[in-house]
Amino acid sequence: MTRRFLSVLIAIVFTLSMMLCGTGTVLADENLDTPNAPIVVSEEQHDFGLQDIGRSSGPYMFTIRNISSQPVKISSIEFSGEHSSDFVKVNDYISKGTIEPGQYREFFVAFSPTSEGRKTADIIITYDETDPKTVTISLSGTGIPIIPEERGTIKGVIKNQYGEDYNGTLLLYDAETGKRIGISSDPKIGGLIAEGEYTIENILPGRYKLYYESPYIKYIYQVYIPNIWYNDANSFESATEIEVIAGNVTEGIDFTVPVPLLLTGIKDQNFGKVEVGSSKEIFIRIGSLEGAPNYIDSVTLAGPDKDQFSIINDTITGQELGITGQQPGIPPTEKGLTIAFTPTSPGKKTAEIQIIHNNRVNWPVIIVLEGTGVDSEPSKYDMRQYGVLPEFNMDSLQSGKMLNAEVNVTNFTNAQEAVLVIVALYDEDNRMVNVSYISKEIGAGLTEKLRAGFKLPDDTKNHKVRVFVWDGRSITETNMQALSDVFELK
Structure with a gap:
């Protein structure tokens, strides 16, 4: 799963600095x-x-x-x-x-x-x-060894109303670590093929997340629906936790097949840093697979800081979502939620959106929201605090060749800082079609060489490569603070 949402992360990050409308292959070459x-x-x-x-x-x-x-x-x-x-x-x-x-x-x-x-x-x-x-x-x-009296049991029912193509697998994960727990003796299955009543026995006591995965739906996600737009909401991140107690049976964990609610964006909808008293909005696109409609019963905010977030536009509650006549690679109608984050005090704020729909009536689909309120102050970074010198292994883009961008970064600050170099390829329509990145910790007064790149396509007519130098340890850990101008090679 890690690979699928990383491509989404990179696309979301880049929309904040340039207009993008396509998909790309992520090459996170550290x-x-x-x-x-x-x-x-x-x-x-x-x-x-x-x-x-x-x-x-x-x-x-x-x-x-x-x-x-x-x-x-x-x-x-x-x-x-x-x-x-x-x-x-x-x-x-x-x-x-x-x-x-x-x-x-x-x-x-x-x-x-x-x-x-x-x-x-x-x-x-x-x-x-x-x-x-x-x-x-x-x-x-x-x-x-398995000692039954020290273990617990999970029971429930799988309802399949769409036919054998949608049969799937129950996947069990440790709620704290995210580690997948084996519940079958067959490693090729890795879970319990389920339809009708199911029982998972001899589970160690603890808190778990259990969800149902249909290989057919997963295949559709990966092949026919561009991952740059979608992430599966019915997965480890959104599954409700269940507790297993030694000697007890946890019952009523039921699923209806399929559970094909989709959401756009990253695993957690992170607003980043927002000044206290100001507001930032994001749009979460919600859709459903054709032939497996979802009727959205309710959308609510919950969590410790729910008053810091608001749903300012909701086009899905009371609606049946389904993609009619969708062609591969074409996003569905833009329906979803517009969420605003308006911090009233400094610090990290968290909440969650809970979506109830007809294919998942017992558990809400959870979308985690996160943002950090900050006091208004001058930027921590100043481009003059860094010396940045890029070099390419070619004077202009050469079709079919390996492009390497080598960036020498000098940290003129008095503290060690994490620096992120991102190399992105854009086509003639200014769509990002490839990206690579590398990050290093650079000590005060030191210079480090950071190199990233990828193989260029066979046709680079009207293409361009841009190099961004930001703060941060990775694409997922950056404030998108530019430490230099953007460098470009055509």
């Missing part, structure tokens, strides 16, 4: 300055934590990214080590495949211990058939 290996992995080690013996954990995604200027052939992805049989490759979209420059591929691994105790193994990724080299990811996890 490792482009690695000089040696042509590939990097999303993490070098992963601990699956505690897992019931005989059950499989939820599949965990690893990514392999090509940070070189040449295609890289992946020869194999194999397990090695004493406990390698306790780890399972669930889905593999890259073995014996090729990763193009600037692109990435993913594979999924689950932990399925066969005995008690700590288990360790390595993933060995072999690449470059002519001169084989390897990258290693260390895995670990602990198998624990």
